Amino acid sequence: MNFTVNTMKKEKMQDTEELILEAAKEVFQKKGMDGSRMQEIADKAGINKSMLHYYYRSKKLLFEAVFTSAFSLVAPQINKILNDDSTIEEKVKRFTHNYISFMVKHPYLPNFIIQELNRNPKFFEKLQENAAFPSLEKFEKQVAIEVEQGRLKPTDGRQLFVNIISLNVFPFVATPLIKGLLRVDDNEFKKLVEERKTMVSEFIIASITK
Amino acid sequence: MNFTVNTMKKEKMQDTEELILEAAKEVFQKKGMDGSRMQEIADKAGINKSMLHYYYRSKKLLFEAVFTSAFSLVAPQINKILNDDSTIEEKVKRFTHNYISFMVKHPYLPNFIIQELNRNPKFFEKLQENAAFPSLEKFEKQVAIEVEQGRLKPTDGRQLFVNIISLNVFPFVATPLIKGLLRVDDNEFKKLVEERKTMVSEFIIASITK
DNA sequence: ATCTTTATCAACCACATGGTTAAACCTATA
DNA sequence: TATAGGTTTAACCATGTGGTTGATAAAGAT
Numbered sequence: 474m475n476f477t478v479n480t481m482k483k484e485k486m487q488d489t490e491e492l493i494l495e496a497a498k499e500v501f502q503k504k505g506m507d508g509s510r511m512q513e514i515a516d517k518a519g520i521n522k523s524m525l526h527y528y529y530r531s532k533k534l535l536f537e538a539v540f541t542s543a544f545s546l547v548a549p550q551i552n553k554i555l556n557d558d559s560t561i562e563e564k565v566k567r568f569t570h571n572y573i574s575f576m577v578k579h580p581y582l583p584n585f586i587i588q589e590l591n592r593n594p595k596f597f598e599k600l601q602e603n604a605a606f607p608s609l610e611k612f613e614k615q616v617a618i619e620v621e622q623g624r625l626k627p628t629d630g631r632q633l634f635v636n637i638i639s640l641n642v643f644p645f646v647a648t649p650l651i652k653g654l655l656r657v658d659d660n661e662f663k664k665l666v667e668e669r670k671t672m673v674s675e676f677i678i679a680s681i682t683k
Numbered sequence: 684m685n686f687t688v689n690t691m692k693k694e695k696m697q698d699t700e701e702l703i704l705e706a707a708k709e710v711f712q713k714k715g716m717d718g719s720r721m722q723e724i725a726d727k728a729g730i731n732k733s734m735l736h737y738y739y740r741s742k743k744l745l746f747e748a749v750f751t752s753a754f755s756l757v758a759p760q761i762n763k764i765l766n767d768d769s770t771i772e773e774k775v776k777r778f779t780h781n782y783i784s785f786m787v788k789h790p791y792l793p794n795f796i797i798q799e800l801n802r803n804p805k806f807f808e809k810l811q812e813n814a815a816f817p818s819l820e821k822f823e824k825q826v827a828i829e830v831e832q833g834r835l836k837p838t839d840g841r842q843l844f845v846n847i848i849s850l851n852v853f854p855f856v857a858t859p860l861i862k863g864l865l866r867v868d869d870n871e872f873k874k875l876v877e878e879r880k881t882m883v884s885e886f887i888i889a890s891i892t893k
Numbered sequence: 894a895t896c897t898t899t900a901t902c903a904a905c906c907a908c909a910t911g912g913t914t915a916a917a918c919c920t921a922t923a
Numbered sequence: 924t925a926t927a928g929g930t931t932t933a934a935c936c937a938t939g940t941g942g943t944t945g946a947t948a949a950a951g952a953t
Contacts, residue, residue, distance in 0.1 A: 489930085507717035508802065511911060521932050526912065551864070588798055590859040592718065597863040607864060626889070631865055631875065632882055638861075639853035640846060646856060649800040651848075653807040654761070654817060655841055665841065672842055679836070680890035699900085721941060731902045736942060 490528050492518045494538060497525075501539045502581040505588055506532075537596075540589060543582055544600055550575055551607045554637070561619050562678055564612075569641055569674040573666060576645045584646045609634060625681050633681065640673045700738050702728045704748060707735075711749045712791040715798055716742075747806075750799055753792055754810055760785055761817045764847070771829050772888055774822075779851055779884040783876060786855045794856045819844060835891050843891065850883045 496518035500509045511532055515522040529535035554568035576583065590596055600606060613630035620627055644651055644666060652662050706728035710719045721742055725732040739745035764778035786793065800806055810816060823840035830837055854861055854876060862872050 504802075505715070505717065507715065510909085512909090522911090523913085523932065524930085527930075530912095532911065584798075584801055587857045587860055588794075590857075590863070591794055592714075594859040594862075597859060601863065609865060629878075629882075632878065634865070635854060635861060635875070635879075636850060636883075636886060638857075638864075639849045643849035643853040643856070644845060647797045647800075647848075647852070649804040649807060650797055651845060652804075653800070653811065654848075655819060655844070665845070668839075668842065669845075672839075673846075676846060676890050680886050720939085722939090732941090733902065733943085734900080737900075740942095742941065 489518075489520060489524060492520065493525055493528055493535070494542065497535050497539050498542070501536055502543065502585040505585070506536050506592065509536075536589075540586075540596065541600070543586060545603075545605065546579070547582060547586060548603070548605050548607055551638075552605065555607055555609060555612045561616060561625065562682065565637060565677050566674045568637065569677075570670050572641045573670045573673070576642070577663075577666065580645060580648070582645075583642050587646060623683065626683055628681050633677075637677060640677065641669075644669065699728075699730060699734060702730065703735055703738055703745070704752065707745050707749045708752070711746055712753065712795040715795070716746050716802065719746075721745075746799075750796070750806065751810070753796060755813075755815065756789070757792060757796060758813075758815050758817055761848075762815065765817055765819060765822045771826060771835065772892065775847060775887050776884045778847065779887075780880045782851045783880045783883070786852070787873075787876065790855060790858070792855075793852050797856055833893065836893055838891050843887075847887060850887065851879075854879065 493514070496514045497509075500514045500517060509532075511525055512522055514535075515525055518524075525532075525535060529538060550572055553571060554564045557564065559567070609631065612634060616625065616628055616630035616633060619625045648662070652658075655662075655665075657665065703724070706724045707719075709727060710724045719742075721735055722732055724745075725735055728734075735742075735745060739748060760782055763781065764774045767774070769777070819841065822844060826835065826838055826840035826843060829835045858872070862868075865872075865875075867875065
């Protein structure tokens with residue numbers, strides 16, 4: 474009895490904190506730091522505005538909580554390609570497929586991260602201290618080795634990495650632009666993105682393999 | 684006499700209007716619609732805040748003026764690749780080189796456009812009515828023809844277009860992210876981008892030619 | 894010379910917004 | 924049951940913000 478009541482309280486507490494974070498994610502990721510209102514977050518969470526300050530002290534801190542949480546979701550996705558033991562070709566295939574699937578589930582994420590990193594590049598310093606922060610070292614070495622083995626054409630690992638990220642992420646960052654230029658609706662766009670799960674990796678591999 | 688005075692006035696008038704637009708570009712492109720303050724724009728232009736409203740009525744309209752102007756700068760860049768008579772291979776080469784050179788000169792532009800298009804996708808409807816708005820039709824046909832001629836591997840023109848744009852634009856949209864992931868400073872980043880003027884087109888061409 | 898129009902500015906206004914406060918509300922425990 | 928602690932709320936506050944206004948000056952028109 475004692476126990477259940479206690480946990481109930483605790484759960485309730487964590488509930489609101491979590492509730493706030495969820496609501497804040499939605500709002501911040503859609504509208505950015507400057508475009509978001511504390512009141513809107515409170516409304517979406519169904520609680521009093523004061524609670525935001527009670528749990529997170531300030532808009533800035535609440536935002537950072539959301540941002541860190543978002544980045545923690547993305548970082549492992551990037552690490553996948555960098556730190557497993559498959560060949561570059563395998564990596565590209567799996568990464569592309571996984572990443573695009575992931576993005577379809579979290580369409581606001583890449584734009585959110587990129588945008589707010591542009592607004593405040595200092596955020597990165599904090600993130601870089603994080604243990605899970607992606608490191609390119611292994612990937613670069615692996616590319617160099619496979620080039621030497623003659624499996625790949627001469628390729629700069631860093632540029633290859635930029636290419637992979639660009640091809641995978643850009644359509645999600647610039648969705649409205651691409652929809653507009655291609656004059657496609659939601660459904661057609663989804664189809665295009667779906668196609669890219671295989672198309673992008675084929676495109677990359679065709680370019681770098683001998 | 685009458686004439687000179689008249690023009691002087693006119694010039695002065697256009698001067699402030701232009702002054703405002705320049706200042707507004709700087710501020711809006713750096714901070715976005717929500718992050719920008721009318722006062723800051725006025726200060727940067729060295730005039731009274733009321734003048735902004737005198738010439739552009741509202742923040743929204745001033746912003747739209749800036750946005751349209753920015754897009755008008757970018758649209759011809761995109762059209763270059765779509766509407767000239769060179770081969771796809773030539774197009775890719777020239778586009779990549781020109782576009783990256785262009786981006787280096789206007790680093791805030793792509794992010795600005797993408798971001799604000801995300802914020803308000805309706806903007807596109809207005810832009811699409813513009814005569815200079817890029818159309819993919821010709822490019823798609825050309826790709827289909829060159830595929831049939833056997834010069835290119837089977838390739839979807841639209842996906843190819845998305846790939847070209849992604850590879851060229853993304854590094855400018857996500858500069859801080861890429862700098863962070865690659866752990867490079869300003870100078871090294873510039874070098875990487877410079878390399879991409881040739882690297883990207885080679886990358887694309889290697890992938891699509893037989 | 895006088896009237897009208899245009900450009901410019903300081904002062905102002907209404908309202909939104911992030912943040913604070915003080916009181917109320919549970920609920921466990923003594 | 925009374926106390927104490929964390930939780931929640933309504934009311935408030937200070938400031939920032941887009942936008943307005945009325946005055947002023949300069950220039951053109953009559």
